[in-house]
Amino acid sequence: MNRELNIQAGNGVSQKEKSDKWKSLLLNQNSILILFIVVLGVVVTIINPNFRNPRNIVNILQQISVLGIVSAGVAMLLISGNIDISVGSQISTIGVVMAMIVQKLGNIPLAVVAPILLGATIGVINGIVVVKSKVHSFIISLGFMVVYQGLALFLSHGTAYLMGGKLEFLGRGRIFGYLPVMVLVFFTVVALTHVILRYTKYGRILYAIGGNRTAAYVSGIRTERYIIIAYTVVGTLCGLAALILISQLGAAYPNTGTGYAMDTLAAVIVGGTLITGGKGSALGLLLGVVIFGMISNALNVLNVSAYLRDVVLGLIIISAVTIGRISTERQ
Amino acid sequence: MSKTPVLHIDKVNKAYPGVKALDAVDYDLYTGEVHGLVGENGAGKSTLIEILAGSIRPDSGDIVVDRDAFEHLDPGKSIELGIQTVHQENKLVEGLSVAENIFLYDLKTSNAGFFSLKDCVKETRVLMESLGIDIDPGRRVEQLTPVEKKIVSITKAFSRKARILILDEPTASLDEKGKDILFNVIKDFTKKDLSVIYISHNLGEVFEICNRVTVLKDGRKINTHKIEDIDVDSLIREMIGRSTSSFYHREQTSDTGREGDVYFEVSAYSREGVVRNVSFKVRRGEIFGLGGMVGSGRTELARMIFGLDQRDSGTLIYNGKEISADSPYEAIQNGIGLLTEDRADTGLVLDRPIYENISLVELGKKFLVMLDLPDERKQTGKISERLNIATPSLNQMVRNLSGGNQQKVVLAKWLFANTDIVIFDEPTIGIDVGAKSEIYNLMHELAEAGKILIMISSDTPELTSVSDRVGIMRAGELVKILEGEEITEENVLKHSIGSREKSRT
Numbered sequence: 001m002n003r004e005l006n007i008q009a010g011n012g013v014s015q016k017e018k019s020d021k022w023k024s025l026l027l028n029q030n031s032i033l034i035l036f037i038v039v040l041g042v043v044v045t046i047i048n049p050n051f052r053n054p055r056n057i058v059n060i061l062q063q064i065s066v067l068g069i070v071s072a073g074v075a076m077l078l079i080s081g082n083i084d085i086s087v088g089s090q091i092s093t094i095g096v097v098m099a100m101i102v103q104k105l106g107n108i109p110l111a112v113v114a115p116i117l118l119g120a121t122i123g124v125i126n127g128i129v130v131v132k133s134k135v136h137s138f139i140i141s142l143g144f145m146v147v148y149q150g151l152a153l154f155l156s157h158g159t160a161y162l163m164g165g166k167l168e169f170l171g172r173g174r175i176f177g178y179l180p181v182m183v184l185v186f187f188t189v190v191a192l193t194h195v196i197l198r199y200t201k202y203g204r205i206l207y208a209i210g211g212n213r214t215a216a217y218v219s220g221i222r223t224e225r226y227i228i229i230a231y232t233v234v235g236t237l238c239g240l241a242a243l244i245l246i247s248q249l250g251a252a253y254p255n256t257g258t259g260y261a262m263d264t265l266a267a268v269i270v271g272g273t274l275i276t277g278g279k280g281s282a283l284g285l286l287l288g289v290v291i292f293g294m295i296s297n298a299l300n301v302l303n304v305s306a307y308l309r310d311v312v313l314g315l316i317i318i319s320a321v322t323i324g325r326i327s328t329e330r331q
Numbered sequence: 332m333s334k335t336p337v338l339h340i341d342k343v344n345k346a347y348p349g350v351k352a353l354d355a356v357d358y359d360l361y362t363g364e365v366h367g368l369v370g371e372n373g374a375g376k377s378t379l380i381e382i383l384a385g386s387i388r389p390d391s392g393d394i395v396v397d398r399d400a401f402e403h404l405d406p407g408k409s410i411e412l413g414i415q416t417v418h419q420e421n422k423l424v425e426g427l428s429v430a431e432n433i434f435l436y437d438l439k440t441s442n443a444g445f446f447s448l449k450d451c452v453k454e455t456r457v458l459m460e461s462l463g464i465d466i467d468p469g470r471r472v473e474q475l476t477p478v479e480k481k482i483v484s485i486t487k488a489f490s491r492k493a494r495i496l497i498l499d500e501p502t503a504s505l506d507e508k509g510k511d512i513l514f515n516v517i518k519d520f521t522k523k524d525l526s527v528i529y530i531s532h533n534l535g536e537v538f539e540i541c542n543r544v545t546v547l548k549d550g551r552k553i554n555t556h557k558i559e560d561i562d563v564d565s566l567i568r569e570m571i572g573r574s575t576s577s578f579y580h581r582e583q584t585s586d587t588g589r590e591g592d593v594y595f596e597v598s599a600y601s602r603e604g605v606v607r608n609v610s611f612k613v614r615r616g617e618i619f620g621l622g623g624m625v626g627s628g629r630t631e632l633a634r635m636i637f638g639l640d641q642r643d644s645g646t647l648i649y650n651g652k653e654i655s656a657d658s659p660y661e662a663i664q665n666g667i668g669l670l671t672e673d674r675a676d677t678g679l680v681l682d683r684p685i686y687e688n689i690s691l692v693e694l695g696k697k698f699l700v701m702l703d704l705p706d707e708r709k710q711t712g713k714i715s716e717r718l719n720i721a722t723p724s725l726n727q728m729v730r731n732l733s734g735g736n737q738q739k740v741v742l743a744k745w746l747f748a749n750t751d752i753v754i755f756d757e758p759t760i761g762i763d764v765g766a767k768s769e770i771y772n773l774m775h776e777l778a779e780a781g782k783i784l785i786m787i788s789s790d791t792p793e794l795t796s797v798s799d800r801v802g803i804m805r806a807g808e809l810v811k812i813l814e815g816e817e818i819t820e821e822n823v824l825k826h827s828i829g830s831r832e833k834s835r836t
Contacts, residue, residue: 201694201699207687208691211680211681214676215676218637218659220664221691222658
């Protein structure tokens with residue numbers, strides 16, 4: 001047996017790791033994101049002091065709540081190595097169904113429960129099809145994106161259903177007259193995501209599947225089940241997001257959710273979640289969504305044209321991902 | 332056969348960290364000759380052919396083609412000199428036609444610069460006629476039989492003026508009839524003054540087709556013989572050489588009758604074309620070795636037992652009861668573990684920490700919602716210490732560990748899961764001697780503790796010294812179980828290559 005040899009090898013690794021430790025902390029993607037948020041905040045505040053007005057900050061949080069809720073589900077799904085680009089259409093369809101229930105049946109409790117259940121059902125269907133078809137999830141969810149978009153148009157006949165002021169508390173209400181209900185829901189979802197990813201068997205296994213699906217399967221993980229659950233979580237959170245969004249808007253249009261698919265993916269990826277799976281965190285997700293909201297708001301505060309907003313956002317996504325990639329390569 | 336060598340390899344050396352892959356190897360090849368190259372796994376055959384193909388540079392020595400000496404070749408130069416390799420595995424593009432595959436690197440274009448399938452097909456026809464081959468160039472490769480694919484690969488080699496053809500295990504995917512067709516093609520070629528380097532584990536074939544044969548062992552050339560001057564047994568002896576005396580020796584489990592009632596039985600496992608009617612029993616406290624050449628169906632059998640691959644038939648009996656293992660999850664629930672051969676692809680989540688990798692199987696087994704992180708740390712830490720995994724922290728990503736330590740993490744994972752039956756597929760491949768003996772000691776400990784161990788190994792000394800019994804697989808069948816005094820390297824090799832009988836019937 002050659003114990004000495006191994007111990008020597010161990011020391012070599014240990015010294016290298018020590019010297020790399022603070023370096024890797026500096027290069028950590030989350031640190032970069034926090035730095036970015038601080039710099040952005042300071043710069044915009046200097047140009048327009050209104051930016052750091054508490055009212056504006058609550059405003060930003062309100063603007064990103066729905067995005068954040070959906071992104072949490074998408075982030076966990078991405079960690080497992082799968083993707084869903086149909087979330088926007090899911091929100092549209094669920095929203096139309098919810099507003100129909102309000103307008104046609106007037107059943108408010110049902111209008112609260114139905115979006116969640118419908119979302120979960122959609123998620124189960126998406127998950128089963130992805131797993132059983134063995135086709136890449138991008139393609140399957142592309143198909144479902146079109147299906148749900150069509151469904152939303154079909155159900156609404158292309159027009160809006162009105163909420164008639166029902167459920168306004170969910171979308172516009174504030175707790176203690178200060179913290180919007182939707183922001184509270186957003187924070188709760190992020191906190192739960194953190195707990196799931198860090199402290200549950202389910203979260204741990206998502207990372208393992210995303211990191212190496214075959215190795216996870218060989219280790220006795222029933223990978224298909226976990227992936228179906230991840231899609232169900234996405235669907236359920238789309239239901240929750242639709243509930244809040246439609247309550248806030250006061251009406252459901254067949255295209256309400258358009259744009260959420262790409263926005264969630266962008267926010268989640270900026271937040272350091274690897275699109276190929278196995279990497280990501282709830283903190284990164286929060287930071288990614290906040291950056292998204294801050295930039296929109298800052299451009300607004302700085303009187304930049306709304307059309308230019310997308311150009312800037314797109315460029316920021318590209319730079320964030322490139323920087324993230326370089327920093328992980330250095331590590 | 333002329334007397335001038337078309338190729339002469341002069342004292343070629345190649346070293347990798349810790350291994351001398353080639354040690355002053357000489358080899359020559361005459362025009363119109365089939366010169367066999369034999370040796371155990373890892374003898375240096377692949378390194379030698381990679382050097383000829385120009386993808387590896389030797390550290391020293393010369394490669395003389397005709398009268399020109401080269402210190403090294405590169406792929407372009409190698410092709411220019413007329414050296415062509417036909418690899419063991421099929422490297423054709425399945426969706427394209429035979430003609431397109433053959434001229435893939437030099438597609439014919441019309442005057443206007445567009446790709447012309449017609450010209451490709453025409454050229455292929457001319458080429459095939461000159462070689463005496465009859466396959467429709469317009470057919471798509473996916474419609475061909477294995478032997479037709481092999482012949483297309485060879486034809487492809489000749490699309491660029493080949494003079495020296497390297498055939499690496501050309502019959503691996505062929506049946507007896509396919510082999511005969513292929514041998515006829517080879518014999519025709521050599522009449523046209525082409526020279527062939529023939530690499531095969533199957534000594535029967537070597538004696539059938541080769542004019543001379545060279546034996547490599549641990550990177551050294553042992554000897555070159557005219558085929559009529561040597562017999563199979565002498566050749567095998569040269570391939571094994573003297574066994575290294577420093578090698579690990581396990582005390583065989585003293586009392587083989589101990590707890591003899593508890594055993595694991597694999598019964599009638601079959602899958603068409605891969606594994607045929609394999610049955611064996613392993614007692615508690617025993618290490619059952621599985622030998623045979625690469626491709627003999629050992630890994631496939633292990634994967635079928637573990638529920639990772641489909642099987643046509645077969646049952647498992649453990650402790651008197653039939654158990655089912657139709658998926659890894661089920662296998663693990665019923666007490667079977669498998670350490671796969673390719674740890675990076677199927678054994679480890681490289682970008683997750685050590686402790687998460689170690690606890691993965693155990694985690695999958697249990698029903699729970701919340702993790703007990705402090706307990707997990709403590710338990711995985713204990714196992715990591717017991718296996719002497721060299722790392723400053725359990726948080727270290729597995730990717731950053733050495734090969735030996737990565738293998739120990741895989742081992743730790745299955746140790747932690749504590750399955751009664753453990754199958755090891757090439758447990759010490761690519762790891763250093765120190766880690767090797769630690770792994771052997773651990774296997775011995777597990778056997779002593781009453782586990783049932785099955786070990787697949789291509790390392791013959793390892794197989795003979797670690798196992799209590801050794802089953803030998805050949806062409807998908809379990810042809811022999813060696814016990815006690817019969818467990819010698821010579822016997823393992825002899826039964827693996829089937830020198831006494833025809834290997835394919």
